Amino acid sequence: MTGVPASAAGGSSGAQGARSTAAAADGVASEVSGSASASGTAAPGRSASGGESASGRSAAGADATAEGRPPRGGKITAAAVNQASVWNVANLLTMLRLVLVPGFVALMLADGGYDPAWRSLAWAAFAIAMITDLFDGHLARTYNLVTDFGKIADPIADKAIMGAALICLSSLGDLPWWVTIVILGRELGITLMRFLVIRYGVIPASRGGKLKTLTQGVAVGMYVLALTGWLASLRFWVMAAAVVLTVATGLDYVRQAIVLRRQGIAERAAALEETEA
Incomplete structure (x- = not known):
């Protein structure tokens, strides 16, 4: 009888063993798949070996989106997208307003501060600053451009241009100092109060506050211009209305701050x- 070489026998045995192992694995996989299908516990997108396939991940992401839940990693991606750059249009308008402050002062005080031409240029700078004040906040909220820099710089720019105009007018004798003190004192006091009660909540800007800002801007702008005649008399009454609104809205903000603080303490x-x- 012809003998079979040991290497060939070993190879045949190894091949048979591999085939047996593969058949057993297929049988186990079939049993697992069948039992999972019968019990309804199979996770969608899972392979027989327990790994998650690409189609499963896509299906899971679609399910999460359909349920209103962000897919895995969605929050991180959204946070990265929502991080607005400091150099956005809203912040650029705020920076422009800050740059206009020293330029306005220089124009206002040029040639002794009483030259109509220089005062007209100063009024133009003041008007640009007030107009940008109306748009930068709106743009930041509408297009999600709110940044930490804007939150700090915007109120500073507002107070700076208004304060510079009031101080220049009082220094030139065009506006009584008590008017400047009342307006600036109210603005600085309310700003400080907002920071003190921010732990309990945010005091929103009221319609009266917005009307106050508009009236102040118109009144100060009329005083910056070298007006005469009935326009000079009209600006007095506009400024009087601005002072009344300044005091009234300031008291209303104080009331809101007290209520907000009491509510915050009670909730805590x-x-x-x-x-x-």
């Missing part, structure tokens, strides 16, 4: 009681 006390209970 209630939350502490629930925690102790």
Whole structure:
């Protein structure tokens, strides 16, 4: 009888063993698949070996989107997209307003501060600053351009241009100092109060506050121009209305701050009681 070489026998045995192992694995996979299908517990997009396929990940992401939940990594991606650049149009308008402040002062005080031509140029700079004030905040909120820089720089720019105009007018004798003190004192005081109560909430800008800002801008602009006759008399009454609105809205903000603080303290006390209970 012819003998079979040991290497060939070993190879045949190894091949048979591999085929047996593969058949067993196929049988196990079939059983697992069949049992999973019968029990309804198979996770969509899972392969027989338990790994997650690309189609499964896509299906899971679609399901999460359909349910209103962001897919995995969605929050990180959204946060990266929502990080507005500091050099956006809203912040550029705020920077322009800050740059206009020293330019306005130089134009206002040029040639002794009483030259109609220089005062007209100063009024133009003031008008541009006030117009940009109307648009930068709106653009930031509408197009999601709100940044930490804008939150800090915008109120500073507002107070700077208004304060510079009032101080220049009082220094030139065109406006009584008490008017400047009342307006600037109110603006600085309300800004400080907002920071003090921010732990309890944010005091929103009211319609009265917006009307006050508009009236102040018109009144100061009329004083910056070298007006005479009935226009000079009209600007007095416009400024009087601005002062009244300044005081009235300031008192209303103080009332809102007191109410907001009381509500915040009450809510914290209630939350502490629930925690102790």
